[in-house]
Amino acid sequence: DTAVSQTPKYLVTQMGNDKSIKCEQNLGHDTMYWYKQDSKKFLKIMFSYNNKELIINETVPNRFSPKSPDKAHLNLHINSLELGDSAVYFCASSQDQTGGRGYTFGSGTRLTVV
């Protein structure tokens, strides 16, 4: 039973395309996140939603648009993909927005833009 699941696991696409990555958690957590891990393994938060409400929005190009239809899902849509968007994207969740009980990460989506 996967706690935080992301699809797809791998995504190869051409520049200029629009793509979506989906994330679902079955932990009953209130807060979900998207992180980007670049080629040097550096992890940086992109967005955070608490109970479907956006609470963290880092300096991310507006080509990236998160959507949370309910608190168990947080999807990431990317328009007009660029080469620099190639990275591994991790979804995560925590019980509440304090993160005080820890975070659970998904297995990642490796996006390659060619």
Add this chain to the structure above:
Amino acid sequence: AQSVSQHNHHVILSEAASLELGCNYSYGGTVNLFWYVQYPGQHLQLLLKYFSGDPLVKGIKGFEAEFIKSKFSFNLRKPSVQWSDTAEYFCAVNAPAAGNKLTFGGGTRVLVKP
């Protein structure tokens, strides 16, 4: 805003050697501290976390970490490593009074030679 620095980018050691990875953070208030491990091609897994109480925290797989508030440090240790400990290790900090963003260090790549 808080930041996290991990001093060693790469560590190479032999099996049975002892391991210590440094982590320092910059934030003067209350923090929650984490160490995550990422095995090759896999997602982030929580090794251990510190929220309050005993500053010496024991985690999974024989790892432990010590929170030294005066030094703003949370170093990770393992007395005797195994080949299977080869992975990338990330220190992370979350400050409840500073927006609750989980901020990661740059990671330390550990290679254990058999």
